[in-house]
Amino acid sequence: MGEESKIKKFMYVNRKSPYGTIYALESLEVVLISAAFDQDVSLTFTDDGVYQLMKNQKTEGIGMKNFSSTYSALGDYEIKKIYIDKESLEERGLSISDLQELVWEDEDEDYAEKSSINLVSRDELSEIMNQQDIVMSF
């Protein structure tokens, strides 16, 4: 690490379905590692990436490991900014209630559970992306 400690804004953009390709799983692996670096981390789910957060995933039939419960640990890793592309949900006939709830505990408010999920339009999302230092897209 350099002598000065820089805090950068890292955004991980998840664009693919959870199964079918390995991008979703390996993206999550980067996200969890990045939590150890004390950076300002956020996640975006867009396009088919919104399927990654679907409730009640069952993978027995395709012989894949179901890793969807890992997302609920993000709050414990201090990752509490999750952006969901509203239009991507709508295009797929989904609503926010189809997705698992992701929360973080606010130490300053007696560990009150707060939602990490922000439902945003594409215009809002592009603005948020513009503010990032690093955008990694999987």
Add this chain to the structure above:
Amino acid sequence: MKLGILINEGPYQHQASDTALQFVKSAIKKGHEIYRVFFYNDGVNNATRFATPPQDDRNITKEWSAIAIEHNIDMVVCVAAAQRRGILDKGEAERNGKDSDNIEEGFRISGLGQLVEAGIQADRLITFGD
């Protein structure tokens, strides 16, 4: 400018690695510094010296190796992604009881932290992928 490069696709099937290679060559020519090239997802397959493409085709792995050695570029292959796909250095081969290693000279295997650190240290991180 100090640049970090992320390559997420394997050689030949995708153009990502070719494009990254051309980008890196141009960036060096223009005086930029390549802080690190990080290979992730199927991108780790760029590191195998066992690939033998037809002689009239480019050898992407050899090209990466040559440019890394010439310009002293740090080329890191993600260990977790590499283990899944059978990319091994000597230590990994021994640790996992494999009969050979296959990593090309100029590449090294390390953790995902090296990718995040490249993001922190470089002025820009550029992704080449699908």
